[in-house]
Amino acid sequence: MSFKINNTVTWVGKIDWELRTFHGEEYSTNKGSSYNSYLIRDEKTVLIDTVWQPFAKEFVANLKQEIDLNEIDYIIANHSEIDHSGALTELMREIPNTPIYCTKNGAKFLKAHHHKDWNFVEVKTGDTLEIGKNKLIFVEARMLHWPDSMFTYLTGENILFSNDAFGQHYASELMYNNKVDNAELFQEAIKYYANILTPFSPLVIKKIEEVLSLNLPVDMICPGHGIIWKENPLQIVNKYMEWAKNYMENQVTIIYDTMWNSTRKMAEGIAEGLKEENKDIVIKIFNSSKNDKNDIITEVFKSKVVLVGSSTINKGILSSTAAILEMIKGLGFKDKKATAFGSYGWGGESVKIIAEELKKAGFELIDDGIRELWNPDEVALERCNEFGRRIAQQIH
Template sequence: MAKKLTDKVSWVGKVDWELTRFHGDEYSTHKGSSYNSYLVRDKKTALIDTVWQPFDKEFVARLKQDVDLKSIDYIVMNHNEIDHSGSLPELMREIPDTPIYCTANGQKIIQGHYHRPEWNFVTVKTGDTLDLGDSKLIFVEAPMLHWPDTMFTYLTGENILFSNDAFGQHYATESLYDDTVDQAELFTEALKYYANILTPFSKFVTRKIHEVLDLKLPLNLVCPSHGVIWRSHYAQIIEQYLKWADDYQENQVTLVYDTMWNSTRKMAEAIAAGIRDADPSIAVKLMNSAKEDKNDIISEVFRSRAILVGSPTINNGYLFSIGGMMEMIKGLKFKNKRAAAFGSYGWSGEVVKQLTEELNKAGFQIVNEGHRALWIPDEAELATCREYGKQFAESL
């Protein structure tokens, strides 16, 4: 069902309460998500973005209930990942000649996905406009936020920024707006979204936000493609993005570890106790990578000023879950964070050196050569681990 945002603009998207995984199995969505599509009706009518492919027939059927499809003059695609463009083929069966406005990269990506050369593409760049009558759409390219094709669209008169993935969250709500939901949940999901998706592109985030702010456009709503519409806290989420993009850290140390027979776990707990001994103001979090959600771990790494990564040595290397976490961490290109490694071993013990090398490759400043313990740590070894944690904290 369409939901009216202003006299001219309606939300025509899909709330997906059942979604638990996204980007294949790469992203956990504990709070579901939404695929936000917007219908702008002036003298001309524009549809901004569609919804994910599994809901294409539902999307088109519901859209028909709200508007004569043949009255849609323009389709604007801000970004063409399948969760946004997936309903295009179903929609274009109904209105095959409707022009699709997107960036040049957007056209390439749509063609790469759907292989429909006959579709009527109109490519746009920053500063181009589309006259709807009393209002205009102004296009602003935003490459790598978070794909090369991404753009923002601003609606004059209504003062709405359609920001696609920027300022989004995987967060299902029927009430749509930021001021109608639990604020702690909302900003937790917004941080998780930024940490897991936008972190590698932080320099582009900073540049693009300042570019848009410099335009001094009046703003009433920020309408992303996932999660809530920002009407009361849009200034706060923009400010938060600038903070998150600025090599973000809190006064936190996170220990990410896996363990076979609990030796590495015991080391982690003793190291954590040592950190608290040295500085009780530091928030210390322990996360078992084989048991905790990987995206929640990434959120805590994002918050942290430093991390410690631990694993026992197995087959001359580290455990599978730690390998997966290190690949994610490297890909996200965190900045301004320190790190060290630890782990238990039986007869070879090279994992600490290997993890230290991986952390260095991932861009972390290495605090020290790490710490390893032979077999199951006894009280003396646990005391050594605790002292190691204390020294680690004092070096930050």
């Protein structure tokens, strides 16, 4: 399948309708994804990125139907991760001497992934490649989200090929942002940002400001995954700037796991107290062993306050609680508050353990937390209500 974007650029990627996890099992892709590759035809012919390795043979076969491979003058590798560079080995068997333009780290990483010493041409921000009527301008995007990442800008057509920035894991044959369901699109976009780009938010701000300072007109943004931003393309850039500045909504997220429903009852009791005290707060409750972990992280990203609860087990906490806390810690959220809760039978260590992990994750602890013995009765649930009201009073 190919898709003509305009008279100069053709999409030659792969829509992966079946994909359900990404980065191993770390990221859920419930709406599939796409691996976007772009063919530019000017006086010179340029291929930007490829697809994931399982689709390499299909990609090369389809590309041969689109163009004689020997007519490809240059390959641009905006990012070496194998969901973008996976078909290079198959492609370079056919055209082994074709120059591959990438960053210095890009060349290093591509060699490490493919174990080939191809004809790499290393570029840095501001370098250009004349291709005829138009030219390509390269902009390094270090740590967005790997050290090798870069953007490629096509003059004349005013298209920014942004690779992993501004993308989403979202499969659709409709291709453009003005054609798809925008509620789905922006949910997938914020999920992508929250789970992948949050640690690099200061760099996101800096890089966007740098790109904007170049005063390059942007008529379209073509990312490495998902939908092309055709109508008002800078709207996603503005969203990234908003999300990068320690984003939060008027929301509290409650995360728990439970053995015999005692901690679940506590979570619901706390939520009742929160709502009684402040009816404007959005409250979302997730069982970390049953809900999608990336959806939970997305809601943490949107929250002012996060409450984490677990039963005590073997002097520790339940495994799904430990896992979500590890994810939270790795993402480095800023300016968020938190506290802990949990039920126990005799030891009761869970609240202290969770509080310590939240503190390590950079959250401001706004309460010592609450724990209840065995199955909470009406008196215990009233304490949970009061705990919720107390937390709500600290939300501004």
